[in-house]
Amino acid sequence: MPHVTLRLASGRSDADKQRLADALAEAVTAAIGSPPESISVAIEDVAMGDWPGFYRSEIAAHPELLFKPPGYTL
Numbered sequence: 001m002p003h004v005t006l007r008l009a010s011g012r013s014d015a016d017k018q019r020l021a022d023a024l025a026e027a028v029t030a031a032i033g034s035p036p037e038s039i040s041v042a043i044e045d046v047a048m049g050d051w052p053g054f055y056r057s058e059i060a061a062h063p064e065l066l067f068k069p070p071g072y073t074l
Contacts, residue, residue: 002028003040007054010045017043 004024008017021041028039046054055074063069 001038001040002032002034003042004028005042005044007044007046007058009051010047012045 006020006024008020012020021043024041025036025039028034029036052074055070059066059070060073
């Protein structure tokens with residue numbers, strides 16, 4: 001039962017988030033064969049002013065979890 005949690009810089013519309021969630025679910029199905037009805041996607045907004053702290057605590061602090069690291073540092 002894959003569950004994808006995505007944290008995203010604030011500012012996208014609900015329609016954009018829905019398209020993104022649908023695309024992520026399709027990618028999970030294509031990559032690992034999970035049936036669409038078993039996939040859930042949550043999207044959490046992060047204010048740009050909070051991104052440096054988020055980056056340090058959630059990205060830089062856990063490199064072992066990154067299968068696709070960002071191409072930037074803060």
